[in-house]
Structure formats: structure tokens, C-alpha cells
Amino acid sequence: MPASSIRARVRAEMIDEIKATARRHLATDGADLSLRAVARDMGMVSSAIYRYFPSRDDLLTALIIEAYHALGEAVESADAAVDRADLRGRWHAACRAARTWALAHPAEYALLYGSPVPGYAAPVDTVLPAQRPPRTLIGILRDGVADGRLAPPDDDLPEPVRSDLAEIATGLFPGLPEALLARGMAGWTQLFGLISFDLFGRLGPALPHRDAYFDHQTALMADLVGLP
Amino acid sequence: MPASSIRARVRAEMIDEIKATARRHLATDGADLSLRAVARDMGMVSSAIYRYFPSRDDLLTALIIEAYHALGEAVESADAAVDRADLRGRWHAACRAARTWALAHPAEYALLYGSPVPGYAAPVDTVLPAQRPPRTLIGILRDGVADGRLAPPDDDLPEPVRSDLAEIATGLFPGLPEALLARGMAGWTQLFGLISFDLFGRLGPALPHRDAYFDHQTALMADLVGLP
């Protein structure tokens, strides 16, 4: 039915435009997105926004999901561009891509990984997109184990940790040894911490050469996970 | 002059009470502190608060500084309670203390290490208190090097990184080898990331045994920094 799809199309375009202007406001004004300002910017009145998003939180959720996908896409494509056998090269490419995206979209990064908005609880729609970045990072390790290039560590894990990790492994990375998964998650945690410290100004004026520092730290983590 | 100090004393008590109720609101209502709600809770009118804090940001800054000191105190005393020669024990104690404090004061932790409030720029008064936690953590490594229990790694650091780290070392940890400082900062970054992922719900329902997972991850970082 092309008639109804005209209606539906302008509606979809409207939703896209709202998200686009909201993203623009996010980039310029910071993380405290004002619905009224978005509406004003579009020549609308604030109540009209509610025809498309039931609340401000729903708009934020939509932006968050898109941001997760944008970050995931950046990390995945950076990984994909490197020779599959070059595990260390892939690791560095993925980490750098995450940081580059974060520096280019600081407010959106803060939306994803900053302190959660007080009343806001992440809906289930966000959990899969949120898994994309760590998934590709640890996927590199899985590939390494699969083709024998990467020897899993022989850490002895205390029991509750081992079984918890085993559950994650069977769900997301079948066949990945638990000890290596633990180290991979350490790498992911470290990547998040590095970017956050940098982006949120927690380093102060120290370390003026952030790119080189970042590369060195990711290299340390590459050593920890055992990349050759 | 005791007369003037009466005036000054009730003023100081007033300031303390404002901070206390603000901290209570922070704990119950989350990170979006409402000045009016604090005033209401104290039976005052909102404009009266401005006699004591020129703006909401100044109140937040005061809370942030106190929170940094509380966290720093917790970490330092946990470290101090362990035999000075037991470097690994001190490391674990310090890390656990940080996490314990964060779990007990989630909103204040978010204030310290979450995404920065949009318009808010951390004043200089906060930088020294903010250094206390990483300072004690890396201080453990300095002690280890000083008494020969900890062999510094022989990483070769790319040049801009080495000199940046050297500058930090001369200012805060004289005599600490740059490569070890780099690994110590990795440990600090990791600690922050671990706590943040846990506290901000970024782990989802996975890893139900958070304490054990945390201990394992900090042990991994203890290995990375070379603690025996």
C-alpha cells in the first residue's frame, strides 16, 4: 500500500530528523539534551516531539542504540581491514578505532559509557548493540585460539569465576578458554578506562602525547592477553 | 575574638549541614542533586542556600573534594594496614578498599568518575585530592622498587611517552622507572574500569560473583605490574 507508506515515510523521515538534530545538539551543547531546544531548532513546538517519541528517555535510548552501532561498526571495520592472521595488528586497529570514534563523538561516548542518567534504566534493546565492541575485541582472541596462533594462559581461576566465565563463553565465544576470556575482558575494561580518562579530562594536563601513550597501554594489554 | 567566632561557627555548622543533607540526597535520589530539595529538606528556602554556596556547582565541588578525600582515606588506610613488605597484599587491599567505598557510595563515585557534568569544569582544588587513590596504588610499586622486592620491567618506551612519564615521575614518584609507572597507571586505569563497569551496570546480569571476579582481575594487574 503505497498511500499508507507515504504517511509512514514522512513519519520515518521526521524521526530521523529529530534524531539528527538531537545528535547535533548533543555534539555542541553537551550531554544534557533539551527536548525543547531540539523542537525549537526544527521550528516545532515541544509537544510535537511527543508524537514521535513518548518521552525524552526514549529519544535518548534511540540515540544510544545508534551510537552503539556506530562505535561497533567503526571497531569491526577497523578489525576487518587487517590481515586475519595479524592478531596484534587487529587488536591495535580495533582499540584505535574505538578511541578515534570516542574522540570524534565525545557526548555520545559519555551517553554510552558515562555515569548512567539518574532515572534512566537501559532497555533490553541496548544490550545487543552494546556487545559489539567487546565482542570484536575478544573475537580476535577466539580467532587466535582457533588457528593455534594464540596459546591460552594457564591461570587457575577460582571456582565461581571460572563457571561465570564459562557461561559467558558458551553464549558468546564457544570454545574460548575461560582464562583467556578473563584476560580479554581485562583488555576491554582497560580500553574503556583509557578512553574515559582521556575524554573526561581525568588525566589533567599530564601525558600531552595521548596517542602514543594510548598505543603503549594497548600494547601492554596485548601482552597480557598473550598476543604474539 | 570569640564573638566573631560564634558567628563563624554557626556558619561553618550551616555549611556542614548543607553538605550533609546534599550528600544524603545524593545517596537516595541519585546524581541529579536539586538545590531546592536540599533547602526544602532543611526547612529553608532555596535562595538561603546561596548565602553559603555561590552556586550549585560550588556545592558539588565541595562534595567532590570531600568524596575524593573519603575515597583516598579508605584506600590509604587499607594499604597502611598491611605489612609493608607484602606488596601484593597491599595492592589487593587498596583495590578492594576502592571498590568497597564505591559500592557504598555509588552516587558520589559517579560524581568523581562518571561523565563530567555538562557545564562543569573541575576546579584546581580537586586535582590534589583526586591524586590520592592512584598515588597510593603506585606508591606500592615505588616502595617495591626502593627495597628491591620489585624488579622494574624492561619495556622499551617510545620517546614521547617516556619523557611524559618521566615528568610525572619526577613530580610525584621520584626514582620510579618510567616503564613501571606506565604499568602502574595501567593498573589504576583497570581498577577504575572494573569498578565503573560494575557500578554503572555495564556488565548486565553476567558475572554474578562480582567480588571473586574483581579479585581475579586485580590479580591479573598485579601480575602485569610485576608484583611477586
Next chain:
DNA sequence: CTGGATCGAGAGCAGTGCTCTCGTTGAAGC
């Protein structure tokens, strides 16, 4: 061609940070 869903505008509510003014009070200087 008509009925009903969809849409935008506008008014309004409760809340926010912050400013200004106006009495009151209390302490310091003469």
C-alpha cells in the same frame, strides 16, 4: 465523500537554578 486517525500548536503544571528586594537580627565600633 465522509469518518477517524494523525498531526502541530498552544496553554498549562510542576519542577529547576538563580537573582533581586525587603525586613530582621546580631555583632562590632564608637
Next chain:
DNA sequence: GCTTCAACGAGAGCACTGCTCTCGATCCAG
């Protein structure tokens, strides 16, 4: 001891927020 001036709390008010409700207008479907 009295006066003067700073400090204080209350209240009104401004501009802003998210959100709700109502009222016309529009537009598509049966």
C-alpha cells in the same frame, strides 16, 4: 549603651525544563 552595617532568611520573579491536555487542521481509508 547605642548605633551602624553586614549577614541572613523569606519571598517573588525570571527563564528554563519535561510532560499533559485540548483544540483545530489535515489527510488517508473504507
